[in-house]
Amino acid sequence: xxxxxxxxxxxxxxxxxxxTATEAVFKKFGIELEEIREFNCCGYPIRNVDEKxxxxxxxxxxxxxxxxxxxxxVICNCCFASLQKAKHVLARDAQLKEELNLILAKEGLQYKxxxxxxxxxxxxxxxVSLETITINLVHKFNDFNISVIQGCHILRPREVTQFDDxxxxxxxEDLLKVAGVxxxxxxxxxxxxxxxxxGINDELSHSLLTEKIEGAQQxxxxxxxxxxxxxxxxxDTTQKNILTDKPESQLLPVILYPQLLGLCLGIDEKELGxxxxxxxxxxxxxKIKSLLGPPIEEKKKRKRKKKKEDxxxx
Amino acid sequence: MNVLIGLAVIVCLVGVIFRISTWFSQGIRxxxxxxxxxxxxxxxxxxxxxxxxxxxxxxVIKSFFLDILFQFRSFERSLLRWSxxxxxxxxxxxLIFTHVLTDADSTANPYIFxxxxxxxxxxxxVGLAVYRxxxxxxxxxxxxPSDWAALILIAxxxxxxxxxxxxxxxxxxxxxxxxxxxxxVDEEEEIALEAYWVAKNGxxxxxxxxxxxxxxIEQGFEVHENNCMDCHSSTRNAFAxxxxxxxxxxxxxxGAFAVGALTFLHIIAFVALLVWLPFxxxxxxVSAPVSLISRRIMGLKGDNTANILNRQMVGLSACTHCGSxxxxxxxxxxxxxxxxxxxxxxxxxxxxxxxxxxxxxxATTLKKLQKGLYVCTSCDRCSSICPSGINLRDIFVSSRYAxxxxxxxxxxxxxxxxxxxxxxxxxxxxxLKALKAVEELFKSKFKSLTDLLGPMTLxxxxxxxxxxxxxxxxxxxxxxxxxxxxxxDNPGETLDMLPHQIIYALGIGNTDIAMGSQMIWSxxxxxxxxxxxxxxxxxxxxxxxxxxGAINKIEEGxx
Numbered sequence: 095x096x097x098x099x100x101x102x103x104x105x106x107x108x109x110x111x112x113x114t115a116t117e118a119v120f121k122k123f124g125i126e127l128e129e130i131r132e133f134n135c136c137g138y139p140i141r142n143v144d145e146k147x148x149x150x151x152x153x154x155x156x157x158x159x160x161x162x163x164x165x166x167x168v169i170c171n172c173c174f175a176s177l178q179k180a181k182h183v184l185a186r187d188a189q190l191k192e193e194l195n196l197i198l199a200k201e202g203l204q205y206k207x208x209x210x211x212x213x214x215x216x217x218x219x220x221x222v223s224l225e226t227i228t229i230n231l232v233h234k235f236n237d238f239n240i241s242v243i244q245g246c247h248i249l250r251p252r253e254v255t256q257f258d259d260x261x262x263x264x265x266x267e268d269l270l271k272v273a274g275v276x277x278x279x280x281x282x283x284x285x286x287x288x289x290x291x292x293g294i295n296d297e298l299s300h301s302l303l304t305e306k307i308e309g310a311q312q313x314x315x316x317x318x319x320x321x322x323x324x325x326x327x328x329x330d331t332t333q334k335n336i337l338t339d340k341p342e343s344q345l346l347p348v349i350l351y352p353q354l355l356g357l358c359l360g361i362d363e364k365e366l367g368x369x370x371x372x373x374x375x376x377x378x379x380x381k382i383k384s385l386l387g388p389p390i391e392e393k394k395k396r397k398r399k400k401k402k403e404d405x406x407x408x
Numbered sequence: 409m410n411v412l413i414g415l416a417v418i419v420c421l422v423g424v425i426f427r428i429s430t431w432f433s434q435g436i437r438x439x440x441x442x443x444x445x446x447x448x449x450x451x452x453x454x455x456x457x458x459x460x461x462x463x464x465x466x467x468v469i470k471s472f473f474l475d476i477l478f479q480f481r482s483f484e485r486s487l488l489r490w491s492x493x494x495x496x497x498x499x500x501x502x503l504i505f506t507h508v509l510t511d512a513d514s515t516a517n518p519y520i521f522x523x524x525x526x527x528x529x530x531x532x533x534v535g536l537a538v539y540r541x542x543x544x545x546x547x548x549x550x551x552x553p554s555d556w557a558a559l560i561l562i563a564x565x566x567x568x569x570x571x572x573x574x575x576x577x578x579x580x581x582x583x584x585x586x587x588x589x590x591x592x593v594d595e596e597e598e599i600a601l602e603a604y605w606v607a608k609n610g611x612x613x614x615x616x617x618x619x620x621x622x623x624x625i626e627q628g629f630e631v632h633e634n635n636c637m638d639c640h641s642s643t644r645n646a647f648a649x650x651x652x653x654x655x656x657x658x659x660x661x662x663g664a665f666a667v668g669a670l671t672f673l674h675i676i677a678f679v680a681l682l683v684w685l686p687f688x689x690x691x692x693x694v695s696a697p698v699s700l701i702s703r704r705i706m707g708l709k710g711d712n713t714a715n716i717l718n719r720q721m722v723g724l725s726a727c728t729h730c731g732s733x734x735x736x737x738x739x740x741x742x743x744x745x746x747x748x749x750x751x752x753x754x755x756x757x758x759x760x761x762x763x764x765x766x767x768x769x770x771a772t773t774l775k776k777l778q779k780g781l782y783v784c785t786s787c788d789r790c791s792s793i794c795p796s797g798i799n800l801r802d803i804f805v806s807s808r809y810a811x812x813x814x815x816x817x818x819x820x821x822x823x824x825x826x827x828x829x830x831x832x833x834x835x836x837x838x839x840l841k842a843l844k845a846v847e848e849l850f851k852s853k854f855k856s857l858t859d860l861l862g863p864m865t866l867x868x869x870x871x872x873x874x875x876x877x878x879x880x881x882x883x884x885x886x887x888x889x890x891x892x893x894x895x896x897d898n899p900g901e902t903l904d905m906l907p908h909q910i911i912y913a914l915g916i917g918n919t920d921i922a923m924g925s926q927m928i929w930s931x932x933x934x935x936x937x938x939x940x941x942x943x944x945x946x947x948x949x950x951x952x953x954x955x956x957g958a959i960n961k962i963e964e965g966x967x
Binding site: 103104106107108131132134135137138139140141142143144145146147150151154197200201202246247249250251252260261284285286288289290291292293294295296298299301302305324327331332335 | 546547736737738739740741742744745746783785786787788792819820821822823824825826827828829830831833839843891892895929930931932933934935936938939946948949952953955956959960
């Protein structure tokens with residue numbers, strides 16, 4: 095199994111660990127992620143300015159993947175939404191499709207719309223499956239309390255992103271549960287991290303972020319797991335930036351999903367790039383690792399299964 | 409001729425010194441008083457000394473071999489570009505050592521062979537470079553006349569060189585001159601020698617024709633051994649020129665005129681290259697090595713303002729307009745959408761050189777450049793690709809704010825291109841100032857709700873294609889769930905209009921007031937309102953189209 099790995103603009107230079115950890119996790123399940131160097135920006139940053147200019151870059155990216163005969167695997171929510179949006183719109187607008195294809199034709203590309211856009215969590219949850227993950231677990235977390243922030247653009251609008259139930263998302267929760275992580279119910283779970291307003295209205299952006307940090311901490315979270323790369327940068331970089339003004343506040347460290355799953359799969363912490371998370375100190379890393387226990391639940395299940403099997407003939 | 413070459417060398421040297429002086433006198437940076445040249449030179453000198461007398465010297469040596477001689481940065485990205493450049497570079501440099509700087513034994517081995525080899529290498533390199541310019545055109549590689557000129561000039565030098573050597577090989581006049589001047593032979597020996605040179609060394613003589621008499625040639629070889637062989641290896645060693653001589657011979661007659669003319673052309677082309685070198689992209693011969701070494705040592709970092717500016721200028725003068733950055737630029741599709749050349753990094757650089765030199769650009773170009781500088785994903789790909797190791801990120805970020813400081817308000821600042829800038833926390837004051845300018849512009853262009861006096865009229869909403877607002881049934885769920893509205897004590901005042909009010913405004917056909925409201929720019933685009941709307945009003949999508957429309961209206965008004 096092979097996917098075209100779409101990393102977007104931020105991940106390769108700002109959150110390298112998101113890509114390397116994802117690659118390491120997928121390697122465990124025999125899924126290869128191929129980088130296509132010609133991929134360009136997904137279009138998201140220009141959306142406030144021009145809707146058509148927002149769509150064209152994604153259309154080209156999809157055309158590139160189609161040329162390579164691969165489906166696209168995405169880790170950034172905003173990239174994911176942009177690619178899905180382009181597919182969604184072009185499937186309903188033949189005229190626009192023709193117009194954008196004319197631009198692509200200049201470099202010998204053509205958008206057909208056959209390529210599937212998949213979020214990495216969907217692939218883990220669906221194709222890889224929770225059972226396979228469970229079988230491959232080397233460790234499982236105990237008493238590991240995190241708050242997950244799903245990110246807006248993976249969930250909504252649901253008819254475009256088609257990721258999960260946008261009101262009660264299940265995929266991420268299931269995947270956290272498999273790793274033994276205690277994903278807390280908290281009020282910011284489905285809300286905005288403020289990234290979309292950064293540089294446009296910093297004050298508002300910061301207040302939305304602070305609200306999430308405090309919300310997660312009040313719910314009892316020791317760490318936060320952002321799914322989107324923009325959320326990650328808000329919590330891992332902006333949080334540190336604004337904390338310098340508020341020394342009394344407590345830092346909420348970030349750990350990414352592939353990193354915590356990677357630890358459970360026995361992948362080396364260096365390969366997972368834990369130390370590259372700016373908010374994660376060595377002390378945090380040691381603490382997180384100390385929460386790793388044996389994958390007991392699996393044994394219980396086996397026992398139960400055995401019991402059932404024993405019971406049937408009787 | 410020698411005088412001409414001497415003059416060219418002087419012009420070249422003066423030019424190079426002038427260009428180097430600009431490294432320490434020019435630069436682009438917003439809201440910083442200019443640093444005196446003396447201070448900038450001393451900053452550069454102390455940084456250089458600091459490196460030379462530290463373990464970092466090993467990095468410098470490594471950089472010399474890996475980055476400068478082997479051109480690893482180019483090798484990593486494109487084999488085609490690397491082959492083209494490496495062949496031109498190595499061919500040219502080696503020719504300088506085996507031909508330009510030494511004329512000794514030019515007709516004997518190994519020089520006679522090496523000169524042909526190196527010349528051919530450079531020529532093949534030029535061929536590959538021309539091929540790249542054509543084949544990468546669909547990938548948006550831009551080529552200027554000066555790019556062609558540089559390639560043509562090098563090709564002319566190489567081709568005239570081969571033609572000249574070829575003509576000298578075949579020319580009977582040249583042969584006769586040589587015999588007269590250097591050979592001590594009687595008439596019989598002269599006939600034998602001529603037969604030998606025609607048969608073996610490609611001289612084309614009216615006196616000797618095929619078939620050759622083997623005895624006479626053997627006799628000729630003895631004469632050749634005694635008179636010529638000390639200085640002349642077989643001309644077949646000049647493999648390229650020897651082939652050319654077969655063509656040149658019949659065309660050039662005795663060759664006397666052709667040799668003179670080709671010598672002139674060959675030297676003139678070289679002189680032209682020398683004189684032109686400091687004032688165009690060929691100056692990278694001087695600046696690219698400096699840029700590459702500083703890149704290896706400092707990466708993209710740097711905190712001394714004087715040295716940041718110095719490095720900027722070295723960088724600007726090290727750009728070869730190779731277009732590698734533009735071909736892989738992540739914002740490349742925005743170039744297609746907006747048809748603005750300045751979105752491509754390689755094109756920005758050409759005009760930033762002029763801005764650094766303090767030249768005034770006309771308002772239209774300036775506005776386009778400003779937009780081009782802003783429509784950038786901050787992915788740093790250009791900086792990591794640049795074969796000359798230029799820190800493009802620093803040049804672009806500095807220029808962005810330097811231009812915004814003087815220029816017109818830039819509406820693209822309201823895009824998510826601002827996100828990485830907020831993250832980096834550089835030039836925060838300048839950023840806020842630029843934002844303020846855009847805000848003022850909006851205030852002057854759009855009426856706000858409180859400006860409206862008298863009765864409102866009903867009409868159709870213009871400029872909004874998404875018609876879902878028509879199904880709003882005023883439940884205000886959107887406003888109630890909005891995290892932005894929740895963030896303010898008095899949201900109505902801060903945001904001008906609340907989400908449901910914007911939909912109402914569209915309902916009565918007042919798009920303008922919706923476009924002018926602070927609400928659309930404070931929308932966090934979280935889509936909660938849209939997802940929760942019981943009547944499928946696509947609020948967030950409508951907000952996006954209002955933002956697009958507002959920017960469009962302002963941009964149109966500007967023109």
